[in-house]
Amino acid sequence: MTTNIVESINSVLRFARMLPVVHLIDEITNMLLYWFSQRRDLARKCQSTLCPDLGEKKLRKRLDAASRMNVVKINDEEYNVLDGDMNGLVNLQNRSCTCRKFDLEQLPCKHAIAVCRHLKLNPYSLASSYYTRATWAAAYAEFIYLVPPQGTWVIPDHLHNIKILPPLSKVMPGRRKTQRIPSKGEDRRxxxxxxxxxxxxxxxxxxxxxxxxxxxxxx
Incomplete structure (x- = not known):
């Protein structure tokens, strides 16, 4: 996942990377400023409990699928959910399911939602706080300011005589790639x-x- 994020940033900056480093930093600053401002406005206008794209959309699809499932109680914590294809063993105490979606995504899978309907619980209460609107807004709450002109910089005296050299790097042969490599499962064009x-x-x-x-x- 980390490599994919880096490749995505490289794809966005594929033209700015050819600029001198000072101008490249300005481009990155402007890009982040625009992203933060845009997402801050989206989070402020959001009316749903979870983030619209990451949590709310997934949960609503699973709500429809869970309406056709049968729930069998094993004990106070574990429930067997019959969906006609791949049954799921849900543990509400550990917030886990044998389908592994509940464990990995920290978002109720269709089996966990079926258990919530059976027990008349709110499935949104089982979602991780990372999917909530409050966490989304807090991630972009800080402000980014542009770098002032160089003439206004206040540089300490002990830093004036320090020479910063570029890192040692080995340029690989061949043409540089400007587009990221799609991950497995992505829709490749x-x-x-x-x-x-x-x-x-x-x-x-x-x-x-x-x-x-x-x-x-x-x-």
């Missing part, structure tokens, strides 16, 4: 072959092109 119109290959590796060439050689 593959280019179509210009000859047959099928995704996944290009004209120089097209099988139809190979067959046409062989026919021409035989003729």
């Amino acid at each position: 593959e280019n179509k072959c210009s000859r047959c119109g099928v995704k996944g290959h290009y004209q120089n590796t097209c099988k139809q092109s190979f067959l046409v060439t062989n026919k021409q050689q035989v003729a």
Whole structure:
């Protein structure tokens, strides 16, 4: 996940990375300032309990799926949920389910929501605080200010004579990549072959092109 985040930032800054380092820092500052301001306004206008895209949308889809499930009580903490496909064993005390979605996402899965309906509990109470609107607003509550002109900087005397050198780096051969590598499971937009119109290959590796060439050689 960390590598994917870095690649996403590199993709956004693919043109700014060619600038001198001072201008690159200005571009990063302006980008973060815009992002924080935009998300701060979205969080202020949000009326839902959870974040609209991350929590609320997922939970509403699971609410519809949980309405068709049967719940069998094992004890006061564990419940077996029958969904007709992959049953789930829910433990409300540990906030876990055998489908592993509740454990990994810290958001009630469809089996946990079915248990909440059976017990007449609010499924939003089982969601992690990281999905709440308050946490979303707190993440972007701080303000970012632009760097003032260099003439107004107050630099201590013991820093004037320090020379900061760039880090040692080895430039790899080949053209630098400007787009990030999609993670497994992402929707990859593959280019179509210009000859047959099928995704996944290009004209120089097209099988139809190979067959046409062989026919021409035989003729």
